[in-house]
Amino acid sequence: MLHAITVDVEDWYQSTIDARAGLSDRFRTSTRLVLEAMAARNVKGTFFVLGLAAEKAPDAVRDIAAAGHEVQSHGYGHLEVFNLSEEEFRQDVLRAKGLLEDLLGAPVCGFRAPSFSIDERTPWALDALAETGHRYDSSIFPIKMARYGIGGYPPEPRVVTTARGRRIVEAPIACFDCLGGRRPVGGGGYFRLWPYAVIRRAFRQMDRDGRPGVIYFHPYEYDAAEMAVYRGKVPLAMRLHQGLGRRGFARKVNRLMTDFQVGPLRDVLADLLRQVDQQTP
Numbered sequence: 001m002l003h004a005i006t007v008d009v010e011d012w013y014q015s016t017i018d019a020r021a022g023l024s025d026r027f028r029t030s031t032r033l034v035l036e037a038m039a040a041r042n043v044k045g046t047f048f049v050l051g052l053a054a055e056k057a058p059d060a061v062r063d064i065a066a067a068g069h070e071v072q073s074h075g076y077g078h079l080e081v082f083n084l085s086e087e088e089f090r091q092d093v094l095r096a097k098g099l100l101e102d103l104l105g106a107p108v109c110g111f112r113a114p115s116f117s118i119d120e121r122t123p124w125a126l127d128a129l130a131e132t133g134h135r136y137d138s139s140i141f142p143i144k145m146a147r148y149g150i151g152g153y154p155p156e157p158r159v160v161t162t163a164r165g166r167r168i169v170e171a172p173i174a175c176f177d178c179l180g181g182r183r184p185v186g187g188g189g190y191f192r193l194w195p196y197a198v199i200r201r202a203f204r205q206m207d208r209d210g211r212p213g214v215i216y217f218h219p220y221e222y223d224a225a226e227m228a229v230y231r232g233k234v235p236l237a238m239r240l241h242q243g244l245g246r247r248g249f250a251r252k253v254n255r256l257m258t259d260f261q262v263g264p265l266r267d268v269l270a271d272l273l274r275q276v277d278q279q280t281p
């Protein structure tokens with residue numbers, strides 16, 4: 001079973017604390033750490049890149065593509081979709097798509113929403129993506145969490161028909177069954193908190209079920225020293241919460257890349273993408 005490994009390329013302070021802040025330079029260094037870890041294990045993945053990052057560091061984005069990874073869109077400004085109108089969302093995704101396509105000279109057809117912000121509040125989002133030339137989305141968190149997610153959403157990647165009759169592939173974030181319920185195990189904060197043994201158990205379960213999991217993380221999670229930089233600028237409680245488990249993060253993802261078969265979403269979704277292409281007039 002091939003699982004998808006995906007990286008949301010952004011800067012921690014801009015995406016978490018202040019959307020209007022420029023990107024700090026740290027994401028360049030941490031993206032480099034991720035690329036090195038993947039190269040050492042001969043792993044290719046999907047990088048969802050912010051339009052802002054493409055503007056600020058086009059060379060860093062070219063490096064990702066040159067290393068053979070799939071580059072897709074994380075939107076332009078890291079704006080949560082459920083806080084936007086459909087028109088604002090379209091403008092944001094078109095801006096990101098245009099920047100990335102100009103930079104790389106290749107079509108951008110995949111999307112990951114900031115903070116999994118496509119949910120029941122945004123019934124138009126998949127239509128807007130399909131109508132702006134996207135063939136797949138990987139934004140839906142198939143568990144209802146405090147800030148995002150859709151409870152009971154089908155956990156496996158599949159072709160969905162949108163409200164306005166378009167077809168698009170949706171690849172929800174990985175989850176597994178544990179202690180009588182569905183639990184999150186896709187990456188990010190969940191990887192920081194779960195011991196590696198639990199993560200491994202979850203991916204073994206997906207292997208047995210024949211269901212590919214979508215793993216996500218951010219370059220900054222490979223940067224264990226980052227929280228110290230924001231001492232005095234970001235409240236202590238926030239730094240503790242966000243910094244918890246960062247030290248062991250890279251080690252867990254690196255082991256996962258060794259213990260399981262992982263690759264880019266375009267490979268995991270290949271059959272489904274063909275179905276979308278055949279049925280789109």
Ligand SMILES: [Zn+2]
Nearest residue numbers: 008010114115
């Ligand atoms: Zn993000």
